[in-house]
Amino acid sequence: MKNFILATTALVATAGVAAADVSISGYGRFGVSYSDNADDWTTASRLRLQFDMSTETDGGITFGARQRFQTEENAANAGGNGARFYMTTGGFTLAMGNILGVVEAAPNLYMPTKSAGVGLEGNGFHSLATNTSSNAALGDPNAYFGWTAYSSAGAGATDGVEVLYSMGGLGLHAHSTDTSYGIGANYEFSGYTVAAAYEEFDNDDTVLFASVGGKLGAANVALAYGETEFDGVSASKWSLKGAYDVSTALNVYGFVASEDNGANESYGLGASYDLGGGVSLEGGITQTDDNSDDTVVSMGAFFSF
Template identity: 30%
Template sequence: MKKILLATSALVAFAGAAAAEVTVSGSARMGLVYDGNDTEFSSRIRVVFKMAGETDGGLAFGASVRADQAGVANSGGTAMSAGTVFISGAFGKLTFGDNDSAANVLVGHVSGVGFTGLGDYNELGYLGNTDTSALYEYSTGALSFALSAGQTTATVVTPTGVIDEQAVAVAAKYSTDTFSVALGYEQFGDDEQVTLGGSATFSGATVKAVVADRDSWADTHYALSVDYAIDATTITAFYTDQGPIDTYGIGAAYDLGGGASVLGGIVDDGFDTIAEVGLTFSF
């Protein structure tokens, strides 16, 4: 992604200080969306600011926020629900703010279709964190580890009542150029979730699978996707089993070059068939 350098300023408090910089990147999309009943126009623009610096001792630090969420990030405090702030070094990386859980970060999701995601039915869901949350990540060779914790004084209203508990998660991942496997564990109140994911790439195809078992679910949830690349075109299909609802999707993406792509997809969400086609741009 191309990035425009907004500012590069020397830290002049002492001689030999490292430089700090602020960059901006963006994305946009436009197209047609069919919701099962009507076809409508859809478009969106997002701008992201990233700040980075380094201490004399070699510690990296920085922050990131979307332009439309700058006000929320500015208020921040103990309920920062947008943007992140981090510091990293040989010890790993520590991030505060609006984080995904450790399990979500390392296990993730199977591939989806469409230029908006068509409801993101490829995602099984994680217990998540409550803001302001903390995420710690460390990698060595092919192994990656992550720990996360939600706000220490979180109080969340759920369908089963009010939870006054801290969300915690731990995850590990082993990845190579051709395959990966990851395992995550989350706990939030009396609810627990174990998620296992893996991927493998061969002959132009990438297969991903995720299995999630949550105490509050009646059934174990599954997701599977296949991406097949042919030159600039990638064809994607996915299937999810979320208890009583099965979801299917198929789509394609064509890379136009220069940060522009054409994407389209069709999804059966268990109730309706929805579809879309459009363009995405990265800046």
């Protein structure tokens, strides 16, 4: 890997530039959320600006970077994130900095919704098979990002190196950070995708994820399984997710999940109504059947640009 990085540096110094591109995209969302345990409605909002920059050498090698600036109703989550740098040629990509991570990038981990979970804000992301009660061992019961993941705002980005390769329907992914390593693979065939990802940390914490998903008639469905161990606390969980286009504007979706340790069952239902122009109305409800026994609702407007 070290020799490859040195060779990459030489390419930067000697290759001519054939094309360059800078784009700005993002989204805004605003509305309200409710927690039965807190017995309170609160405002919910986020504004994300994403900057993507790339340039291509005369030899056809693309170099680029991505950086986000994000603000939420919680000012502590405001600011710019760490940048992700990459070079890609053919089906090979080498990236450094604020990397994606093999578990975070695995197909079928998240729901195919605007929030990647239920409702406007995700409602705790209980649909994730890797979001288990063992994550609470990290000191935060909502710390579902126990695995290496691209950080969208402020401090906290994991600095690492990752390699991705795709050929036909096959995708391979490996990463290395100061505290962990991860490997993953996925394969797409006949509209279905199977995936597996594994991450192990220096303190012996582990995350294992596997999934299969695709079109089933008029619906998109995915079945996922996760095993996690954090600070000696182990848990396994499965999650079944599905979405259905009722019309060209209305999409309904839901999930059910079950864990063998602590969290037991959780489920959620939601809907998205497309108003056109990148604007939609989002809403959903999530119920957790555990010690907290909470019901969470979030709803509001979403617009992309």
